[in-house]
Amino acid sequence: MAHYVPIMLDLQGRKCVLVGGGFVAERKVAILQPAGAEILIVSPRLTPKLHQAWKQGQIAWNERCYEQGDLHGAFMVLAVTDQPFVNDQIVAEAHKLGILVNHAGEGARGSFITPSSFRRGELIVAVSTSGAAPEAAKRVSTEIEEQFGDEYEEYIRFLSWARLVIKKRVQDVSRRKLLFKKLATIDVLKEIRTGEFSLSSEDELLSWINVQQEE
Numbered sequence: 001m002a003h004y005v006p007i008m009l010d011l012q013g014r015k016c017v018l019v020g021g022g023f024v025a026e027r028k029v030a031i032l033q034p035a036g037a038e039i040l041i042v043s044p045r046l047t048p049k050l051h052q053a054w055k056q057g058q059i060a061w062n063e064r065c066y067e068q069g070d071l072h073g074a075f076m077v078l079a080v081t082d083q084p085f086v087n088d089q090i091v092a093e094a095h096k097l098g099i100l101v102n103h104a105g106e107g108a109r110g111s112f113i114t115p116s117s118f119r120r121g122e123l124i125v126a127v128s129t130s131g132a133a134p135e136a137a138k139r140v141s142t143e144i145e146e147q148f149g150d151e152y153e154e155y156i157r158f159l160s161w162a163r164l165v166i167k168k169r170v171q172d173v174s175r176r177k178l179l180f181k182k183l184a185t186i187d188v189l190k191e192i193r194t195g196e197f198s199l200s201s202e203d204e205l206l207s208w209i210n211v212q213q214e215e
């Protein structure tokens with residue numbers, strides 16, 4: 001089994017070609033579309049949802065079977081037909097062109113696999129079993145998801161803003177590090193959950209920083 005390395009991809013404006021327009025393609029499009037990817041599907045058929053997305057101009061569609069040359073200009077390719085031999089051909093072409101490729105029928109043949117994931121704003125949790133047991137990846141991800149409520153979206157937004165304020169106002173690097181550490185330990189989650197979170201202005205945050213500095 002491959003020793004997979006997790007990375008986070010920015011697909012904004014990047015061309016992603018899916019060969020095959022079935023249910024697996026539909027699931028992958030649901031992940032790629034919100035990321036701003038430029039999506040092209042090559043497939044003689046589309047699911048009703050994908051067909052609607054095409055009609056609304058959200059994705060491009062070549063209504064035919066895969067042909068050599070379809071992958072030119074792609075940043076990423078997903079071989080998601082139900083024909084193993086065709087998926088193998090797509091992977092071979094992508095490898096030749098040096099393009100990232102996912103093989104839906106046999107993950108190990110491609111250069112990447114897709115984890116099960118969920119989001120809370122900027123927080124992304126991704127779970128993979130390295131292809132060993134996709135359904136287990138989904139189950140573990142669901143179990144983790146139950147522990148991370150919507151308050152995490154606001155919590156991460158708060159941390160991001162507080163870091164910016166600290167960077168702007170505190171020039172001493174070791175002092176900054178200490179404040180970042182302290183920031184990570186204050187339990188605002190409980191207050192966010194109960195709607196009592198009030199540290200919302202820069203001034204309020206700065207006075208909190210000052211209190212920390214006095215210690």
Ligand SMILES: C[C@@]1(CC(=O)O)C2=NC(=C\c3[nH]c(c(CCC(=O)O)c3CC(=O)O)Cc3[nH]c(c(CC(=O)O)c3CCC(=O)O)/C=C3\N/C(=C\2)[C@@H](CCC(=O)O)[C@]3(C)CC(=O)O)/[C@H]1CCC(=O)O
Pocket residue numbers: 027028102103104105106107108112113114115116117127128129130131132133134135137138141
């Ligand atoms: C996590 C998730 C993400 C996603 O796809 O977006 C994902 N599979 C999901 C679900 C799922 N997959 C399958 C079923 C049963 C459906 C059924 O009954 O047929 C269900 C359940 C369902 O659909 O609900 C069957 C299946 N999957 C693969 C094979 C081939 C093989 O085993 O080699 C077969 C047998 C096909 C067959 O033999 O026909 C292969 C892959 N599936 C992967 C990812 C990659 C490894 C991930 C990892 O282990 O880390 C990898 C290697 C390639 C890839 O796709 O990248 C997504 C959960 C989404 C979520 O979280 O909601």
Ligand SMILES: NC(=O)c1ccc[n+]([C@@H]2O[C@H](COP(=O)([O-])OP(=O)(O)OC[C@H]3O[C@@H](n4cnc5c(N)ncnc54)[C@H](O)[C@@H]3O)[C@@H](O)[C@H]2O)c1
Pocket residue numbers: 019020021022023024025042043044045046047064065066080081082083086103104105106134
């Ligand atoms: N990765 C996963 O999570 C996962 C889950 C289930 C199944 N699978 C695998 O993925 C494959 C696809 O699953 P699905 O449920 O989307 O199947 P599906 O039957 O819903 O869709 C297959 C699509 O491929 C298209 N197609 C067939 N031949 C083609 C060709 N030569 N060129 C272009 N398009 C072509 C069909 O028109 C159809 O749109 C399965 O055969 C299975 O091996 C993977």
